[in-house]
């Protein structure tokens with residue numbers, strides 16, 4: 001999608017040699033009129049080799065953060081490589097869903113015309129809140145009511161898509177909607193249900209420091225929204241899966 005913009009942006013880059021790689025990527029996104037919020041995927045705006053440069057840039061800036069925190073990262077053996085470790089953790093792991101393209105998802109036509117609900121879960125998910133960048137650790141359940149047009153996807157792909165969507169800084173309410181949109185687009189079911197239950201470490205580790213609260217969010221689409229009995233069956237089975 002960004003290809004058309006990319007060649008245009010390459011010309012721009014000719015006169016902006018010396019720009020930081022984050023500025024180059026940001027410029028491409030801005031020129032294409034694209035958002036680059038914390039939970040947006042920007043993989044198609046990053047060219048070959050730029051992820052290595054971005055990791056190095058984030059590492060250098062993280063070193064400045066440690067410096068501003070008055071930590072002697074140059075001489076302290078424990079924080080010597082911390083800045084680069086953190087950059088690697090952000091870009092490749094905990095926020096990797098921003099920088100990586102979607103995982104390949106093989107789909108199969110619904111030849112047998114299956115029309116009964118199926119549930120996958122609990123799928124363990126890890127995310128981060130966009131306010132304090134603290135971990136969010138949770139579980140997701142997905143319910144699908146297939147239609148004749150449905151593309152069936154392999155079981156493991158639900159977990160892979162969850163991981164891709166969740167490993168970005170965000171709020172839970174938006175994360176479940178984004179996950180539901182992605183699944184609906186790929187599966188085209190008659191009904192889709194997503195439940196997410198998660199611990200927010202911005203409430204446990206800091207802030208109110210309350211260990212108890214868990215946030216539960218649901219998204220009900222199509223038949224799950226219209227048919228109360230189906231919705232109840234899904235929510236009941238989810239509890240059973242929970243043990």
Ligand SMILES: Nc1nc2c(ncn2[C@@H]2O[C@H](COP(=O)(O)OP(=O)(O)OP(=O)(O)O)[C@@H](O)[C@H]2O)c(=O)[nH]1
Pocket residue numbers: 129130131170171172173200202203206207208
């Ligand atoms: N709605 C929602 N809120 C979240 C989520 N993750 C974290 N939060 C909350 O977002 C708020 C962050 O904004 P502020 O209230 O301005 O932050 P703060 O003053 O540091 O708040 P405290 O956490 O109360 O110290 C906190 O109340 C968090 O608990 C989420 O996924 N959804």
